[in-house]
Amino acid sequence: MPRPGAALLLCLLLPSLPEPSAAESPLQLPTPQNVTIYSYNYQNLLTWAPVKVDNGSVLYTVQYNTLACNCWEEINCTNITKTECSFTDPDIKSFWTITLRVRAELGQVKSDWVETNKFVADQNTTIGPPVIVNVDSTSDSLFLNFLHTVKEDTLQYLVRYWENSTNKQHETKWTKNTRIGLLNLKQLTVYCFQIRAKVQVFDDNIGPLSETNCHKTAASGAMRAGFVVVIFVAATVTVVILAIVCFLFIQKFHQVVKYWFQPPFKIPPHIEEYLKDPEMPALEELQNDCAEEDPWDSLSVVSSAEGSQALVRDTLNTNVHSNSRSTESEKT
Known part of the structure; x- marks a missing residue:
């Protein structure tokens, strides 16, 4: 049996010994x-x-x-x-x-x-905003088409929109449709919008807003027709003004325009060289020779085959006599 003094000393020393840490303990790991x-x-x-x-x-x-x-x-x-x-x-x-x-x-x-x-x-999950697919524009409406990566029937969507030139914001009602129309808008006006989603069961689980997107409404039919009329009138006035300017330009610079459109005639080089040949008869001599010759005309009337042959013979005889007379006159 241990002595009472030794047992008492052991009891006094045990509380003062350091306890092993959890990391050093072979029976326990620290918790994550x-x-x-x-x-x-x-x-x-x-x-x-x-x-x-x-x-x-x-x-x-x-x-x-x-x-x-x-x-x-x-x-x-x-x-x-x-x-x-x-x-x-x-x-x-x-x-x-x-x-x-x-x-x-x-x-x-x-x-x-x-x-x-x-x-x-x-x-507890965070519902991200949907993704815009495309935007259909009319004269007074914008129709937003979007999709969400979450395939849950419990999601609802809301659109916050405003005119780009103002800070007054509007919101649509929560809906499960993935196509939302913004109605009663101004034509040819830029509108900006953001979309957010939420879980239908828990109204407090509302996701963040999407990035801002902006689109412009279209023009009405009457405005498009007015644009066509204005363009037509402007084109007509422009054509008339150009015609008047061209007419005045031609009147003032008549000789210049005439020179541009009717340049002076130039004889081709080979013909000009031929005309400068000294052996060529003068132009006046050619004109006199042409004037001395008696012009004649021949008229042929064809009634039958025999008449045609007789007419051809008479024509040939007439030409022969004419040539002989011109030859005799040249000899004299």
Whole structure:
């Protein structure tokens, strides 16, 4: 049996000994810190800070439970090395109230579980704005066509719009339609708008506004007809003015215009060289020779084949006698 003095001394020394820390304890790991849930457009992600140890690689396991069944179930995040876990699982409904927990593991050594707050995807996810597909414009309306990446029937949409030259804003009613018309607008006016979405079940889960888009309304039929008339009148006046200017220009610069359109005739070089030949008869001699010759005309009347032959013979005889007489006159 131990002596009473030694036992008393041991009891006095035990409280003063330092306790081993959790990191040094072979039976316990530190718990993951900064456990947070991020959710955007129903894409759910659980993240946490890594647990640091001197030796080995720490693994992590994530579990969840629901109010309907107070039992912990595993998801696709068991013995993972990453410090995040995506729990966008179709088996976990968006309207369920769930709680998640995570712990660190190193061989047989495990940390305590760290639980999150209760999470409901319909209520806690952030609903991003839809994407504009196209805008149809009329003289007094703009029709916005858009789509959302979330395929949920519980989403509703609202449009905030204003005239670009003013700060007075208007809002449409919440609707499930992905085509919204902005009515009673001014024609040929630029309007700007933003769109946001929300979950129909939870009125407080309203997403942020989209980027500002601006479009211009079209012109009415009467205004388009007025534009056509104005353009026609302007074109007519322009043509008349140009015609008057051209007429006055021609009157003032008649000789210049005539020179442009009727340049002086120039004899081709080969003909001019031929005319300068000294052996060529003078132009006056050619004219006198032409004047001395008696012009004659021949008239032929064809009535039958025999008459035609006789007429041809008479014509040939007449030409022969004429040529002989001209020859005799040249000899004399």
